[in-house]
Amino acid sequence: MTTTTIIFDLGAVLIDWNPHYLYRTIFQEEAPMLHFLENVCTSDWNEEQDGGRSLQEATELLVARYPEHEEYIRAFYGRWEEMLGGAIDGTVKIFEELKSQNKFKFYALTNWSSETFPIAQERFEFLTWFDGIVVSGDEKDRKPFPSFYQTLLNRYQVKPEEAIFIDDNLRNIHAAEKIGLDSIHFQSPEQLREELEKRGIL
Known part of the structure; x- marks a missing residue:
């Protein structure tokens, strides 16, 4: 054929596209950065936005779950262009x-x-x-x-x-x-x- x-x-x-580009400017060390991306702003979480969930809903969901990481969570979409x-x-x-x-x-x-x-x-x-x-x-x-x-x-x-x-x-x-x-x-x-x-x- x-x-x-x-x-x-x-x-x-x-x-x-890679979140590491942004988060390397936020975290001083690699290990905590990787831990954050593997446990908080995860690939599975990001895929829900790919599937149509709004960025605002996704962000607020994580902020409610991990308030201690609020600044880092909001950076994911607030500074998304830096991952590109x-x-x-x-x-x-x-x-x-x-x-x-x-x-x-x-x-x-x-x-x-x-x-x-x-x-x-x-x-x-x-x-x-x-x-x-x-x-x-x-x-x-x-x-x-x-x-x-x-x-x-x-x-x-x-x-x-x-x-x-x-x-x-x-x-x-x-x-x-x-x-x-x-x-x-x-x-x-x-x-x-x-x-x-x-x-x-x-």
Whole structure:
């Protein structure tokens, strides 16, 4: 089957986002910072905002639970832009090369809060290269739930057998494979290039 469509995840594939960038300026030492991010402002907590919970509700929930950490909790979204690194240039270059072939449709399927995504849209011009972007916070749904992948497939009439899906999270890769998407577990731009070359895409 010919590949007609390439679906990218954004965070850690095309865009470098990491809470450590902010919290290293707040905490003097690494260990307490890691403890805070593993036990207070956790990945699971952040994913609920990706799934549509408001930033205000999420913040107040944690402040009520951990009042001693109020200042650090409020910084998570109050200074969210400081977690946003640059573009992952090697992947953007691959995207550019693929786009220049004029052979594929490009979509993004991203777990991202609808309240913070506009900040990324202002900053990264390559987000305008996509034929469509499906943002979890807008849909009130997220990876790895099959319904979220299906939203993209249905909206843009994408046939899974004609698409390649690229994501850094193995959990999301397994979910995509279950619905018939050929998937690449992204580890680096160099490894992505190799995988695309193997498939005859680059």
